[in-house]
Amino acid sequence: MIPFNIPPFVGTELDYIKDAVNGHKICGDGKYTKLCCEWMEKRFGAKKVLLTTSCTHATEMAAMLAQIQPGDEVIMPSYTFVSTADAFVLRGATAVFVDIRPDTMNIDESLIESAITKKTKAIVPVHYAGVSCEMDTIMDIARRHNLLVIEDAAQGVMSKYKGVPLGTIGDYGCYSFHETKNYSMGEGGALVIKNEDMIEPAEIIREKGTNRSKFFRGQIDKYTWVDAGSSYLPSELNAAYLYAQLERADEIYSDRMQAWNTYYDRLIELENSGYIRLPYVPDECIHNAHMFYIKTKDLDERTRLIDYLKSKDILSVFHYVPLHSAPAGRKYGRFYGEDVHTTRESERLLRLPLYYGINYSDINTICDEIYSFFEGGR
Numbered sequence: 001m002i003p004f005n006i007p008p009f010v011g012t013e014l015d016y017i018k019d020a021v022n023g024h025k026i027c028g029d030g031k032y033t034k035l036c037c038e039w040m041e042k043r044f045g046a047k048k049v050l051l052t053t054s055c056t057h058a059t060e061m062a063a064m065l066a067q068i069q070p071g072d073e074v075i076m077p078s079y080t081f082v083s084t085a086d087a088f089v090l091r092g093a094t095a096v097f098v099d100i101r102p103d104t105m106n107i108d109e110s111l112i113e114s115a116i117t118k119k120t121k122a123i124v125p126v127h128y129a130g131v132s133c134e135m136d137t138i139m140d141i142a143r144r145h146n147l148l149v150i151e152d153a154a155q156g157v158m159s160k161y162k163g164v165p166l167g168t169i170g171d172y173g174c175y176s177f178h179e180t181k182n183y184s185m186g187e188g189g190a191l192v193i194k195n196e197d198m199i200e201p202a203e204i205i206r207e208k209g210t211n212r213s214k215f216f217r218g219q220i221d222k223y224t225w226v227d228a229g230s231s232y233l234p235s236e237l238n239a240a241y242l243y244a245q246l247e248r249a250d251e252i253y254s255d256r257m258q259a260w261n262t263y264y265d266r267l268i269e270l271e272n273s274g275y276i277r278l279p280y281v282p283d284e285c286i287h288n289a290h291m292f293y294i295k296t297k298d299l300d301e302r303t304r305l306i307d308y309l310k311s312k313d314i315l316s317v318f319h320y321v322p323l324h325s326a327p328a329g330r331k332y333g334r335f336y337g338e339d340v341h342t343t344r345e346s347e348r349l350l351r352l353p354l355y356y357g358i359n360y361s362d363i364n365t366i367c368d369e370i371y372s373f374f375e376g377g378r
C-alpha cells in the first residue's frame with residue numbers, strides 16, 4: 001500500500017528529545033522551544049513567534065488578542081479546516097463564509113469587501129495548499145475598513161507572497177506542525193505576532209493568564225494571575241522533534257518540491273487533454289509543496305478514481321466538506337452571496353500521496369495508474 005502521508009522524520013529528532021530529557025526540562029518554554037521560535041523569527045523576519053500546542057490554539061489565541069466578542073463577524077472561506085471557524089465561534093462570533101476562487105481554492109478577494117458589515121472585526125485568509133491568498137488586496141481592504149487580518153497559514157510554512165513569508169503579512173499568523181504538515185512535532189503550531197504591543201498580552205494568554213514569561217526572563221520578581229488565559233505551550237519533547245526538522249527545513253523543502261514537480265510534469269498531459277486540472281500557483285507566490293492535488297470532472301468521477309487507486313493499493317484522500325454545509329456551520333455561520341465554486345470545486349479535488357522521502361517510483365506508479373484510469377474509463 002502506498003500511504004497518503006508519513007510524518008516527517010530526519011533522524012536527529014530522538015537525539016534532541018534525549019537531550020531535553022537528560023537536561024531535566026520536558027515542560028514548555030525550555031531550550032528547544034526557544035530554538036524553534038528564534039529560528040522562525042530569523043528565517044521569516046517575524047517580530048515575535050510563540051510556539052503553541054496546535055494551529056487551532058494559535059488561532060484561538062489570535063481571536064482572544066483580537067478581542068472577538070459575541071455578535072462579531074469574521075470573514076473566511078467555507079472551504080477550510082474546522083479550526084479556522086471554531087477559534088472565532090468559541091468567542092461567540094459568526095463565521096461569514098465567502099466563496100473561493102476556483103483556480104487557487106483560496107478566498108475570492110474580490111468578494112470580501114461586499115461581505116463586510118458593521119459587525120465585521122476580522123478577515124481570515126486561508127493559504128490553501130501553501131499557495132498564498134491575494135494578500136495585497138486583502139490587506140488594503142482590511143486597512144480601509146479597520147479590520148484585523150489573521151492568516152491561517154497552517155499549510156503555509158516556508159511559502160511566500162511577493163517575497164514575504166506567509167504568516168507575517170497580517171496582524172497575526174497561525175502555523176501548524178501537525179504530523180500531516182511539512183514540518184512537524186506531532187501536534188503543535190505557532191502564533192506569529194506583528195504588533196509589538198500584542199506580544200505581552202499573547203504571552204499572558206499562553207501562560208494561563210499569568211506573567212510567568214516575564215518572570216522567567218527575570219523582568220519581575222514573582223509572577224501572578226493578570227488576565228484570562230489558558231495553557232497553549234507545548235512540551236519540550238515536541239519542540240525538540242520540531243527543531244530537528246527546522247534545522248533541515250531546506251532539505252525537506254526541496255525534497256517535497258521535487259516530488260511536487262514530478263507529479264506536475266507527469267500529469268500535465270492529462271490536463272492538456274482536458275481530463276483533469278492541476279494546481280495553479282500565481283506568479284507572485286512561492287509555494288511550499290504542501291500538497292499535490294488534481295481535480296476530476298465531478299464528484300462521481302472522483303469517487304471512482306479513489307476506489308480505483310485503492311484497488312491498486314494507493315491511498316488518495318479528499319477533505320474539507322465546506323463548513324457552511326456542516327451542522328455547526330449552519331448554526332454558527334452564514335454563507336455570504338452565492339456558493340458558485342466552493343461546493344463544486346471541493347467535490348472535484350483529490351489529494352495524492354506526498355511526504356518527505358516519498359519514493360519516486362511510487363509517484364510514477366501513482367501517475368501510471370491515473371493515466372490508466374482515464375484512458376480506460378473514458
Ligand SMILES: Cc1ncc(COP(=O)(O)O)c(C=O)c1O
Nearest residue numbers: 054055056081083154176178189
Ligand atoms: C487550513 C488549516 N487550518 C487549521 C488547521 C489546524 O491545525 P492543527 O491541527 O495544528 O490545529 C489545519 C490542519 O489541518 C488546516 O489545514
